[in-house]
Structure formats: structure tokens, C-alpha cells
Amino acid sequence: MLLLFLSILPCFAHAQTELATNNIIWTSPSRNAGESMPCGGGDVGLNVWTENGDVLLYLARSGTFDENNSLLKLGRVRLHLTPNPFDHGTFKQELALQTGDVTLTGKVGQTSARVRVWVEVFKPVVHVEVTGSEKLSAEATYESWRFADRRPKGKENNQNSYKWAPQGDVVTRRDSIGFRSQGVEFFHQNRPQTVFDVVVQQQGLASVKDRLYNPLNQLIFGGALHGLKMTPAGTTTGQYLNTHYHGWKLKSRTPARTHSIVVALHTTTAPAVPQWQQGLQQTLDAARQNPKAARQRTVAWWHDYWQCSFIHIRPEKAAANAPEWQTGRNYQLMRYMLGCNAFGQWPTKFNGGLFTYDPVLTDSTLKFTPDFRNWGGGTHTAQNQRLVYWPMLKNGDFDLLKPQFDFYLRLLKNAELRSQTYWQHPGACFTEQLENFGLPNPAEYNWKRPTSFDKGLEYNAWLEYEWDTVLEFCLMMLDAEQYVGQDATPYLPFIESCLTFFDEHYQYLARQRGAKALDGAGHLVLYPGSGAETYKMAYNSTATITGLRTVLTRLLALPTPYGTVGQRQKWTAMLGRIPSISFRESQGHPTIAPAKSWERINNTESPQLYPVFPWGAYGVGKAGLDTARNTYLYDADVQKFRSHIGWKQHNIFAARLGLTDEAAELTVKKLQDSGRRFPAFWGPGYDWAPDHNWGGSGMLGLQEMLLQTDGRKIYLLPAWPKNWDVHFKLHAPYQTTVEGVVRNGKLESLKVLPESRRADVVVM
Incomplete structure (x- = not known):
């Protein structure tokens, strides 16, 4: 290990150019929602796709929990243009990471149009902007499958908190939907009795019920679809895949070259609907005031987001079929999806986040509504x-x-x-x-x-x-x-x-x-x-x-x-009561034991390596590294359980132990293209698609291959393959950022801020 002193590159401005090579571009429409593209901002997520000449959006938002604790979609929007530039002509759909939006362009004959879909970062507002080469008529339909009460049966209850043990008659209550103020208003209002009441009674907590936090009580969520110079145009019915829906149409009053459609969303806790409607109206009014300024703020936020951190592998040799390039590109795509819930009241769910879609497209036996996700909505x-x-x-x-x-x-x-x-x-x-x-x-x-x-x-x-x-x-x-x-x-x-x-x-x-x-x-x-x-x-x-x-x-x-002083004395005394961990021999080598003893093995995790990650007691530059490596290499259970699928974290263990080949192999498998049209829609793994803990563990492995810390020390490239060129920027403790470029196995440039932290950098 050598301390490296390098001149700082005069400019690290290539990151935005490199980011653009990660944009996703499709040149043909999708067959179904499973071939959708994520789009979002703030705490709103969309699935965007074009099918049979229509542009479609699934709407999702953090915290939309119903009485059964399902995390409900907010519906689907369908856009149809006449004459139709998306009907069997040339086509392009692009996710632009730099600005956080999805743009669809189509051309049939001499008729062309561009549809840009974006979400405001600082307000729950979705924008759909249409620009045509000639005057077009636009029809926007709000579609809902919750137009009537539904009774989930069997495995469908896995989307809520009852799972395989429903109690009584479980009902997904209908939404309230109708035309209002020249738009479509839709909302779900939780009934007084929810799964919270059932759980409190089940678990013997009735005596303290009035002191328990209950996020489902009086919860109302939904929104409104509005179009500039659009008016209600009746209702429709239909079926998408396995699910019947009703639709409420808005239609442009006259053909025009531009159309502007917004979906404003609102979630609140209120005793009655008028309070919710008042908040929704405020969001709608704000959305109409200055959309250009909102767009500028949103683009600026995404710009800063991408400047904050990145990992671009082989940035000068972008090749979609190269596994290591896919690894870097899909790292960026996963970070984009996480950024779509930057300001949510609720965390991004591991089992699909904001981007789930019709379950039959993940498992052909699950012919349920788009509200379905395995392992629950309000369950964490x-x-x-x-x-x-x-x-x-x-x-x-x-x-x-x-x-x-x-x-x-x-x-x-x-x-x-x-x-x-x-x-x-x-x-x-x-x-x-x-x-x-x-x-x-x-x-x-x-x-x-x-x-x-x-x-x-x-x-x-x-x-x-x-x-x-x-x-x-x-x-x-x-x-x-x-x-x-x-x-x-x-x-x-x-x-x-x-x-x-x-x-x-x-x-x-x-x-x-x-x-x-x-x-x-x-x-x-x-x-x-x-x-x-x-x-x-x-x-x-x-x-x-x-x-x-x-x-x-x-x-x-x-x-x-x-x-x-009293708290610190208490912490010190408690620390003195914590026992030491246990060890055992595996294939003739000293290894970390999962416990002093245990009665049975029930799953396929490797907690004997949790001292490596997340706890950082063992790792590069630390005492006992050989024992931890032995555990990874020789423990029979670790060997048997090793995988890249889902929440498996052996790639992270390997990286923290400086096992470069093993870390690279497993991390590439983690972050390689998902096999679905959108490369970062992994899963279902052990959970659901898109599997966000699959993507998150892949991100972690890649980070640890590049940068690890121990106290004030910063170890660079502790498990990085010599033949992987990379431009990266990552954060370290003590308000430190490290940006570097590796080419041909050499660290060609390094920028450490603050400069005083450069002395703490050790290049492996």
C-alpha cells in the first residue's frame, strides 16, 4: 500500500457527458406495462410506456396505504392523439437522467409529435406536455380498477397486511371518482376501521391503543387530472390484461399544436373530504402558476443530484453488451429510482418501490390488479x-x-x-x-x-x-x-x-x-x-x-x-456487559462462528459475516482480516448460501475483504441487465419486481470495491479489477468527497475535498 500524491485534474467536467451515455433509449413501442420505463421526482413514481398507439402512465406515490395496508397505485392515465403519430410509425422513447424526464417521439407520414413526461421534485405534480408538427386533438383518460369494492382472495392478500391469514371479509374499498371543475378528481378515504385495529386487538395492546401511533386513521389520498383547454368527454370501460377498469375522459376543445396535461396529487390526514379537496386545490393552483419555473427547479435538482456522486465504468468505451459497463450504467439507473422518492414521508419499499406493475407480467399465475406486490405494502x-x-x-x-x-x-x-x-x-x-x-x-x-x-x-x-x-x-x-x-x-x-x-x-x-x-x-x-x-x-x-x-x-x-456525563457512563457500562463473539474451525481454518450455539438453520443468510458488513469490525486494513477471509472462503454454510440473487450480500462481503475477483464476479451478476426491457427492473428474486434490495446490494458492492474507510483512513481501490477503467465520485466520513479517474490499471487523477484529507488516502 502506498500513499499517492497526484495532481488534481484542472476539470472533472466529463461526468455530465458520461451520464448521458447511461440514458435509456427505445426505438419501438412496448408490448405491455412490464416493458415500462420509470419516471419520477419528489415522492412520485410513474411507469411510462406506449402501447397500441397510446401513451400510458401508472401513477404511484409514497404513503398511499388503504385500510388493509396495501400500498395502492393512484390509477392509470392514457393519452391518445388524433391524428396519431404513435400508430405504426417511427418511434423513440428516452429516459434522460440529467433532467429526470421521459420523452416519447413518434411520426406517421408527415405527422409527428413529442410527449414529455416529468414530475416536479418539490410538489406532487405530474406534467405531460405534447408538441405536434400540426394541430392534434388530445384525449386524456383517467383509468381506475377501483371503481367498485374488490375482495382479494388467496395470494392476492399478500399485497396487504393480512397476507395468508385474512380475518373475515377483507375488502379493498372503492375510490371516489368523478368529474369536477373541468377535470377528473379521484381519491381513497380510509374507513374508520383498519387493519391497525385488528392488529392491536390480536396482540393484546387494547389497553394502550389510544397512545399508539396510527398512520392509517383518517388517511385520504388521491388527486386530479386536468388539461389546459380540455373538457370532460364522458366515461368508458375496458380491460387491461386481467383487470377491468372504468375511464373518465378529458378531450381538447379544439385541435392544437401543443397540449398541457397535469396530474396533481394530495395526501393528508383529515376528518372529512372537503379538507383534502382544499389541499388538492392549492397544489393544482401552484401547478398552474409558473410551470416553467417549476421545470427549472426540477432540472436544477437533478443536475445537483448527479453532480453529488457517480460511478462511470468504461466511460470512454460505452458498450451495452459489456458486463462491466452494464454494471456502472445500472448503478446510475438504480440511483435514479431512489431519487424519485427523495422527499417522501415514507421510505422507498424494498419490494418494488414506486415502480410495480401488473403482477401477471412478473408471475403468470398472479392475475391480480396493478396494486399487487408480494410481501405487503405497509409492511417493512x-x-x-x-x-x-x-x-x-x-x-x-x-x-x-x-x-x-x-x-x-x-x-x-x-x-x-x-x-x-x-x-x-x-x-x-x-x-x-x-x-x-x-x-x-x-x-x-x-x-x-x-x-x-x-x-x-x-x-x-x-x-x-x-x-x-x-x-x-x-x-x-x-x-x-x-x-x-x-x-x-x-x-x-x-x-x-x-x-x-x-x-x-x-x-x-x-x-x-x-x-x-x-x-x-x-x-x-x-x-x-x-x-x-x-x-x-x-x-x-x-x-x-x-x-x-x-x-x-x-x-x-x-x-x-x-x-x-450520565448518559456516557450508562453507555460505557452497557458496553462492558456485551460478550465477545465466538469462533470455530472450518476446513482446518479459524473462522467466525454465527453464534456460540444454535438449534437449527432456517434460511440462507450468512450472519457470521455481518462483522464484516454492516458492522465493519473486520476488513481491509483491520486486524483479523485473515480470519474473516477464511470465513468467506471456507465456512461450509457461507459457501452453500453464496449467490447474487435478491438480498444476498456476498458481493459486499467479498469487496470489504479485498477479494477482488469474487467481488467483481458477484457484483457484475448483481448489476447486469435484469432481463426485462428496463435494465434495472431486477427480480422478483425472493421478493418482488423491481427488486430494490437486489439493486441496493449491488450498489453497495460496487462502492466498497472502490472506496472503504477505517477511522480517518480512506482506502481507494481495495477490490477494484485492474482492467476496469472508471470515473467515480464518492463520499467519505468527515464531510469528504473523493473523485478519481482510473485508466489502464492506474489512478491517473485524484481530487479530494477538503484538501487536508488527501493525506488520509491510501491507494491499494
Whole structure:
């Protein structure tokens, strides 16, 4: 390893040019919604495609949860032009990453038109702008499959919180839709009784119900479709794939060369519809005031977003059939989709984000509505969600972390009430398969549980005693402070409460078994525990121990304004009660054990490598690297479970261990073209398509191949193949950015800001 001192390139301005080579261009229409293109901004996501001469959009927005906790689409918009430039002529559809929009152009004979679709970043407004070579008539139809109550049956309930165990008559209630003020208004108003009430009763929390946070109560969401100089033109019916729909049409009053269509969206908590309508009208009025200024603000935001961070592989030799170039391009596409929920109240869901489409196009047996996604809408699986959010640190996308952080802050009180009600001790208990109101998913909690079984536990072979993933979000909060100087004060009560749960609960469990709360060395006995969903009924799970140690150590390392003397004494004492991890021999080599002992293996994760990622106890430049590498190379379970599919993270482990060939192979497989028309619509993997934890883990592996940190040290190219040219810009702790160009196996240029951090850079 050598410290590298390089001259700073006079200009790193090629990034925008390189980004343009990542744009997606299609020259033929799509066959169906499965061949759609993502488009979005703020917290709104669209699927955009052209089919049978019509331009179609699926509308989605963060936080549109119905009574059953399905994350509902907001409908579909169909645009038809007459004469029709998209009917069997020349065609082009382009996603322009630089500006965040999708443009469709078509020409039939002498008639041509351009349709630009874009979403405002700072307001929930969708714009559809038509420009024709001659005067065209435009017809915009709002289409909905929720024109009547629907009763999901069988697997269709996997889209809501009931999953495979519906209680009574589960109904997806109809929306309210009609013409209003020369447009189409549509909204869903949650009824007073929701799945929240069912779960509270199921889990024995009725006595504290009035103190529990309930995001489904009085929730109203929807929007309005309006067109400049357009007027209502009646209704229609039809069927798209397996789903019947009703449509409400707007038609241009006269043919024109330009048409402007907007969809304004609004979500609020209100006791009655007029309050929601008032907020919607304000959004509509703002959308009409100065669309050019809104466009400029949106384009400027996307420009800054792409300037913040990038990884362009083989930027001077763009070749769609080159696996490593695909890896870099699809990294950018995944980051684009994450940017479409930059300012949502709710996190980007791992199982499709804002870009799901008709499920029959993912699984031919699932002939359900476009509202379907597997593993629930309001249900959050922490092991999967973390992989969506970890890449945002090195990307410098600190604003994008806020929805996930706020999600947990809102649920803190509910998680603490669980501990107080069930076990009469403090601390926040967060389970896996967590509802957006902080309680376990009712199907995973299990309706068929023994009456004597601990009400605080999920009666579930995969999930029992798994509550340590929240520690990763604690670390993300601390990392945000370290990376960008973000104030950690709002997060300290949350982090402390999560730690307190483990300290209190495992002493509580020990006292149920015997007279002593700690073992003979004065340490917690973390039993029963869990090594992810895999090593069950674990004693001193390695992932849990390393997580507790890491978060406590990082708390104590915070600058002195954080934490009182009493708090720091408490953290120090707690750290002293955390036991050491265990080791074992694998094929004659010392390796990290998943736990001191366990009773069974239930899944195919590798938590014995969680000390490598996410906890960073082992890695390049750190003690014990050989033992961690042995675990990756020789542990029989790790070998058996290794894969690139879905949430598998072996590419990240390999990168952090400096295993270049293994990291490159698995990361390329992660980020190679999805096999669908849009290259970054991976999945379904173990979850759903597009699989965002598949893409997120791919991003993480690529980042770690390029840049790793240990304290103030910055390791460059710790697992980077010598034959991969790259131009990259990534973020590091202490408000640092690192931009570099590698050509022909050499780091040709390096820019480190602030300049004082250059001395901390080590090139591998």
C-alpha cells in the first residue's frame, strides 16, 4: 500500500457527458406495462410506456396505504392523439437522467409529435406536455380498477397486511371518482376501521391503543387530472390484461399544436373530504402558476443530484453488451429510482418501490390488479430495507435517508409501549416484518399461537427473537453525523432506547431462568436470539453482539456536545456487559462462528459475516482480516448460501475483504441487465419486481470495491479489477468527497475535498 500524491485534474467536467451515455433509449413501442420505463421526482413514481398507439402512465406515490395496508397505485392515465403519430410509425422513447424526464417521439407520414413526461421534485405534480408538427386533438383518460369494492382472495392478500391469514371479509374499498371543475378528481378515504385495529386487538395492546401511533386513521389520498383547454368527454370501460377498469375522459376543445396535461396529487390526514379537496386545490393552483419555473427547479435538482456522486465504468468505451459497463450504467439507473422518492414521508419499499406493475407480467399465475406486490405494502422487512438505504451514505444522498430515519422515529413510542406492556421494562422492541405503525405483521405474529406464548414474540420459525436489524439504522444515523455533520440530537433517544431494550430484556430473560441476570464474566446472556433469519434459537448471536458493540462504541466516539456525563457512563457500562463473539474451525481454518450455539438453520443468510458488513469490525486494513477471509472462503454454510440473487450480500462481503475477483464476479451478476426491457427492473428474486434490495446490494458492492474507510483512513481501490477503467465520485466520513479517474490499471487523477484529507488516502 502506498500513499499517492497526484495532481488534481484542472476539470472533472466529463461526468455530465458520461451520464448521458447511461440514458435509456427505445426505438419501438412496448408490448405491455412490464416493458415500462420509470419516471419520477419528489415522492412520485410513474411507469411510462406506449402501447397500441397510446401513451400510458401508472401513477404511484409514497404513503398511499388503504385500510388493509396495501400500498395502492393512484390509477392509470392514457393519452391518445388524433391524428396519431404513435400508430405504426417511427418511434423513440428516452429516459434522460440529467433532467429526470421521459420523452416519447413518434411520426406517421408527415405527422409527428413529442410527449414529455416529468414530475416536479418539490410538489406532487405530474406534467405531460405534447408538441405536434400540426394541430392534434388530445384525449386524456383517467383509468381506475377501483371503481367498485374488490375482495382479494388467496395470494392476492399478500399485497396487504393480512397476507395468508385474512380475518373475515377483507375488502379493498372503492375510490371516489368523478368529474369536477373541468377535470377528473379521484381519491381513497380510509374507513374508520383498519387493519391497525385488528392488529392491536390480536396482540393484546387494547389497553394502550389510544397512545399508539396510527398512520392509517383518517388517511385520504388521491388527486386530479386536468388539461389546459380540455373538457370532460364522458366515461368508458375496458380491460387491461386481467383487470377491468372504468375511464373518465378529458378531450381538447379544439385541435392544437401543443397540449398541457397535469396530474396533481394530495395526501393528508383529515376528518372529512372537503379538507383534502382544499389541499388538492392549492397544489393544482401552484401547478398552474409558473410551470416553467417549476421545470427549472426540477432540472436544477437533478443536475445537483448527479453532480453529488457517480460511478462511470468504461466511460470512454460505452458498450451495452459489456458486463462491466452494464454494471456502472445500472448503478446510475438504480440511483435514479431512489431519487424519485427523495422527499417522501415514507421510505422507498424494498419490494418494488414506486415502480410495480401488473403482477401477471412478473408471475403468470398472479392475475391480480396493478396494486399487487408480494410481501405487503405497509409492511417493512428491516433486513431488506437496510440494503436500499446503506448506499446513500457513500452517494452523499443524506436527504434521501430522512424518510427511513423518520419512519423509525414515528414508531419509537409504539415500540416502547410493546416492551412496557409485555415485559414491564423500558426500551424499544422492533421486530422483523414490521407494520408501518410499529407492530409485528399479524400473519407473521401468527393467529394460531398457543395462549400461553409470550405476547411480545412473533410465533414464527423465521422471525422469533430477531430484533437486532434496527441497530443498522441506528448506525446509519450515527454515520450521517460522521459523514456530513448532520445533527444526531434528534436520533439519540431512539438509539438509546433500542440499546436499552437489549440490555433490559436479556437481563429480564436471565432472571426468568435463574437467580443471576449476567453470566460469570458479568456479560449479558443473549439467549434466545437469532442470527438473521437463519441461525435460530441462537446463544450469543455474532451479528447481535457486533451490532451492539459497534453502536455503543460509536455513541461514545461522538463529539462531546452529544450525551451528558450520565448518559456516557450508562453507555460505557452497557458496553462492558456485551460478550465477545465466538469462533470455530472450518476446513482446518479459524473462522467466525454465527453464534456460540444454535438449534437449527432456517434460511440462507450468512450472519457470521455481518462483522464484516454492516458492522465493519473486520476488513481491509483491520486486524483479523485473515480470519474473516477464511470465513468467506471456507465456512461450509457461507459457501452453500453464496449467490447474487435478491438480498444476498456476498458481493459486499467479498469487496470489504479485498477479494477482488469474487467481488467483481458477484457484483457484475448483481448489476447486469435484469432481463426485462428496463435494465434495472431486477427480480422478483425472493421478493418482488423491481427488486430494490437486489439493486441496493449491488450498489453497495460496487462502492466498497472502490472506496472503504477505517477511522480517518480512506482506502481507494481495495477490490477494484485492474482492467476496469472508471470515473467515480464518492463520499467519505468527515464531510469528504473523493473523485478519481482510473485508466489502464492506474489512478491517473485524484481530487479530494477538503484538501487536508488527501493525506488520509491510501491507494491499494
